[in-house]
C-alpha cells in the first residue's frame with residue numbers, strides 16, 4: 517500500500533541503501549543521511565566482494581530470509597539494469613562432526629537446498645586448489661553467489677533517488693530523539709529535521725549514535741588479504757567462493773578481476789575498535805601469521821605474500837544474530853545493527869523489513885526470531 521509518511525534513513529550503507537529503495541518504492545518521502553557517500557570503503561561494506569549462500573551456518577530461521585533476499589537481489593538487478601551478483605556456487609567446508617556442519621547438512625535435507633556433498637576425491641578432482649583434512653566434509657551450495665557490495669549500495673541508493681528519495685551525503689547525524697508531539701527529531705551540523713519515523717542503519721557507528729542499545733554490539737576491525745594463485749585456475753568452473761567453518765573459521769573469494777583471491781578471518785581473530793572514526797586502516801606484517809598458516813595447511817597453491825591488504829569494521833552481537841526491530845519504547849525508531857559478519861547477503865531483505873517496520877509498525881516476514889533473541893522488540 518502507498519504511504520504519505522516522511523521517513524529518515526540514517527546511514528546509507530549496506531542496509532540503509534536497501535531500506536531507502538524499499539521505502540521509496542512504497543511511496544514514502546525518504547530522507548537519507550550518510551557520514552560519507554554510498555559505496556565508500558570505511559565501514560562494513562568495502563573490499564569488492566561478499567558471499568551469498570542459501571543456508572546459514574547458525575540458524576534454520578535465516579533460510580526464509582535468505583530466500584526473500586535471493587528474490588530481491590534479482591529484483592534490484594532487474595530494476596537497475598546492473599550486474600550486482602554472479603551465481604557461482606559456494607563451497608562450505610568444515611569438521612563433519614562440528615555443530616555448524618551438522619546443522620548445514622540437516623538444513624540441506626529439511627529445506628531441500630540445492631546442495632551437493634563432495635568427498636575428498638571429488639573435491640580434489642573439481643577444485644584441486646583446496647585441501648580437505650581428515651574428518652572434514654565439503655558441501656557445494658549451488659545457490660551460492662558473489663555480490664559486489666560497493667556497486668550494490670550505489671545501485672540501491674541511486675534507484676531510491678530515482679524513485680524520489682533525497683540523500684544528504686557527507687552529513688553525519690549527530691543526534692536522533694523522539695520529537696515532542698510525535699515523530700522523530702534528526703540533528704545534523706546543518707540543522708534539525710522532523711520526520712514521522714526513522715530507520716537507523718549506521719553499522720559499526722551504532723554505539724556512537726545510540727549508546728544505550730538493549731544489547732551490546734561489539735565493533736571489531738576485520739582485515740582482508742589478497743593472494744595470487746601459483747598454479748591452479750581459481751577463476752574457472754564458476755569460481756566459487758568458500759567458507760571454512762570450525763576449526764579454521766575463514767573465507768575466501770576469487771576476485772572479479774581474475775587476478776587474486778581475497779581471504780578473510782572470523783570474529784575471534786578481530787581486534788576491538790574503540791572509535792570507528794579512528795579505525796587503524798594499516799595492516800602490519802605481524803598480523804599476517806594466520807593467513808600464512810591457513811594457506812600452508814589448506815590452499816598451498818596461493819602465494820603467502822599478499823598483493824593487497826585492507827581493514828574494515830563490523831558490529832558483532834554475542835549470539836551472532838543482528839538487532840532488528842523498534843528501539844524499546846520508541847515506536848517510530850527502527851534499528852538494524854550487529855550483522856556479525858554475515859549481513860550483506862541479507863541486505864535487500866532487511867531493506868524490505870525496515871520499510872514494513874517503519875511504515876506499518878510490523879512485518880509479515882519471519883524476522884521475529886532476530887528481535888526476540890537480541891532483546892529488541894519487533
Ligand SMILES: Cc1cc2nc3c(=O)[nH]c(=O)nc-3n(C[C@H](O)[C@H](O)[C@H](O)COP(=O)(O)OP(=O)(O)OC[C@H]3O[C@@H](n4cnc5c(N)ncnc54)[C@H](O)[C@@H]3O)c2cc1C
Pocket residue numbers: 526527528529530531532549550551552553559560561563565566567568687688689690717718719720721725738739740780828829830852853854855856857858859860861862
Ligand atoms: C571484511 C568483511 C567481509 C564480509 N563478508 C561477508 C560476506 O561474504 N557475506 C555477507 O553476507 N556478509 C559479509 N560481511 C558482513 C557485511 O558486510 C555486514 O554485515 C554489512 O555490510 C553491515 O551493513 P551495515 O549497513 O550495518 O553497515 P555499513 O555498510 O557500514 O553501513 C553503515 C553506514 O552508516 C553510515 N553512518 C555511520 N554513522 C552515521 C551517522 N551518524 N550519520 C549518517 N550516516 C552514518 C556510514 O557512513 C555507512 O555508510 C563482511 C563484513 C566484512 C567487514
